[in-house]
Amino acid sequence: MARVGVVGCGQMGAGIAEVCARSGLDVKVAETTGEALELGRTRLTNSLGKAAERGKMTEEERDATLARLSFTTDLGEFADRDLVIEAVVENEQVKTEIFQVLDQVVTRPDAILASNTSSIPLVKLAVATSRPDRVIGIHFFNPAPVQELVELIPALTTGEETIKRAQALVGKVLGKHAIRAQDRSGFVVNALLIPYLLSAIRMFESGIASREDIDNGMEMGCAHPMGPLKLADLIGLDTVASVADSMYAEYKEPLYAAPPLLQRMVDAGRLGRKTGSGFYTY
Numbered sequence: 001m002a003r004v005g006v007v008g009c010g011q012m013g014a015g016i017a018e019v020c021a022r023s024g025l026d027v028k029v030a031e032t033t034g035e036a037l038e039l040g041r042t043r044l045t046n047s048l049g050k051a052a053e054r055g056k057m058t059e060e061e062r063d064a065t066l067a068r069l070s071f072t073t074d075l076g077e078f079a080d081r082d083l084v085i086e087a088v089v090e091n092e093q094v095k096t097e098i099f100q101v102l103d104q105v106v107t108r109p110d111a112i113l114a115s116n117t118s119s120i121p122l123v124k125l126a127v128a129t130s131r132p133d134r135v136i137g138i139h140f141f142n143p144a145p146v147q148e149l150v151e152l153i154p155a156l157t158t159g160e161e162t163i164k165r166a167q168a169l170v171g172k173v174l175g176k177h178a179i180r181a182q183d184r185s186g187f188v189v190n191a192l193l194i195p196y197l198l199s200a201i202r203m204f205e206s207g208i209a210s211r212e213d214i215d216n217g218m219e220m221g222c223a224h225p226m227g228p229l230k231l232a233d234l235i236g237l238d239t240v241a242s243v244a245d246s247m248y249a250e251y252k253e254p255l256y257a258a259p260p261l262l263q264r265m266v267d268a269g270r271l272g273r274k275t276g277s278g279f280y281t282y
């Protein structure tokens with residue numbers, strides 16, 4: 001799998017593209033507009049600069065990584081890709097439409113179409129294509145260049161060969177640790193993490209403690225690298241709400257229901273770090 005396509009260059013798309021290019025793969029990244037592409041390119045270049053500054057790679061390696069990356073606003077340029085990883089907004093309709101387009105444009109018969117979705121059932125994306133045996137969830141964690149884990153989520157339709165190839169890519173090529181989960185909304189990590197984040201938001205909303213005390217509680221009391229409200233801001237409050245909605249739709253359990261404050265913050269465009277304001281100001 002030498003040629004990879006990444007759709008979406010937001011925080012996850014940029015991180016996934018960086019991870020793949022750092023592992024020696026030829027990576028093409030697609031965004032909808034030139035403006036979004038420039039933002040994504042800057043995000044990626046800054047992250048590589050930080051990696052070089054922190055001694056995670058040499059300046060030569062950084063430049064070689066950048067040389068393996070190309071950018072486009074035309075998904076038609078993905079014809080020769082061996083693997084495409086979709087990382088656009090957590091919206092089933094948008095993702096389904098992208099899978100339909102990818103199915104048309106990616107011409108290699110053995111090419112795999114993967115999604116970085118956090119919660120949308122993979123089978124829904126698989127059946128939108130003519131190759132449901134070659135669709136799989138490859139779910140990275142934020143920030144992708146730093147977190148070691150990747151969840152592999154085969155849909156009911158995914159073939160064994162696709163699972164084997166995805167597993168080899170994640171472990172041998174990208175050097176990440178893969179865990180397998182069934183195609184149930186939230187998989188392993190978000191099924192545990194999202195109710196925790198929602199509980200913290202409910203705790204804040206009901207005035208039990210300040211945002212700082214909630215976050216310090218989990219950072220200093222449980223050695224989490226960041227407290228739940230800071231983490232929700234890192235993930236993006238729109239994404240947290242969408243993941244909660246998908247999980248609520250799947251399980252109908254109150255613990256997955258997005259609290260009103262989360263919904264109002266999304267309505268207000270306070271999405272966390274990516275918009276400069278969420279539970280904190282950045």
Ligand SMILES: CC(=O)CC(=O)SCCNC(=O)CCNC(=O)[C@H](O)C(C)(C)COP(=O)(O)OP(=O)(O)OC[C@H]1O[C@@H](n2cnc3c(N)ncnc32)[C@H](O)[C@@H]1OP(=O)(O)O
Binds near residue numbers: 047
């Ligand atoms: C929603 C979903 O579907 C799933 C999800 O992703 S849920 C979210 C999962 N993510 C988390 O839980 C994040 C929790 N937070 C953390 O892990 C940390 O706070 C953090 C990594 C985000 C930032 O940590 P920090 O210590 O404040 O930042 P920073 O010092 O810049 O970086 C931490 C390490 O990563 C390295 N790093 C940072 N950027 C890097 C890059 N682009 N490339 C390589 N390494 C990098 C740093 O060098 C540092 O490594 P050392 O400890 O060896 O020096």
Ligand SMILES: NC(=O)C1=CN([C@@H]2O[C@H](COP(=O)(O)OP(=O)(O)OC[C@H]3O[C@@H](n4cnc5c(N)ncnc54)[C@H](OP(=O)(O)O)[C@@H]3O)[C@@H](O)[C@H]2O)C=CC1
Binds near residue numbers: 094118
């Ligand atoms: N945030 C996180 O911590 C994690 C998120 N995920 C998953 O990764 C995916 C992306 O999340 P994240 O990167 O955080 O979100 P962001 O909001 O940072 O980025 C989403 C990107 O998708 C782009 N986009 C939207 N529609 C299209 C389209 N039709 N074609 C191409 N690009 C498009 C957006 O561009 P524009 O701004 O121009 O609309 C934006 O750049 C989601 O499925 C999410 O659930 C998985 C793991 C962790």
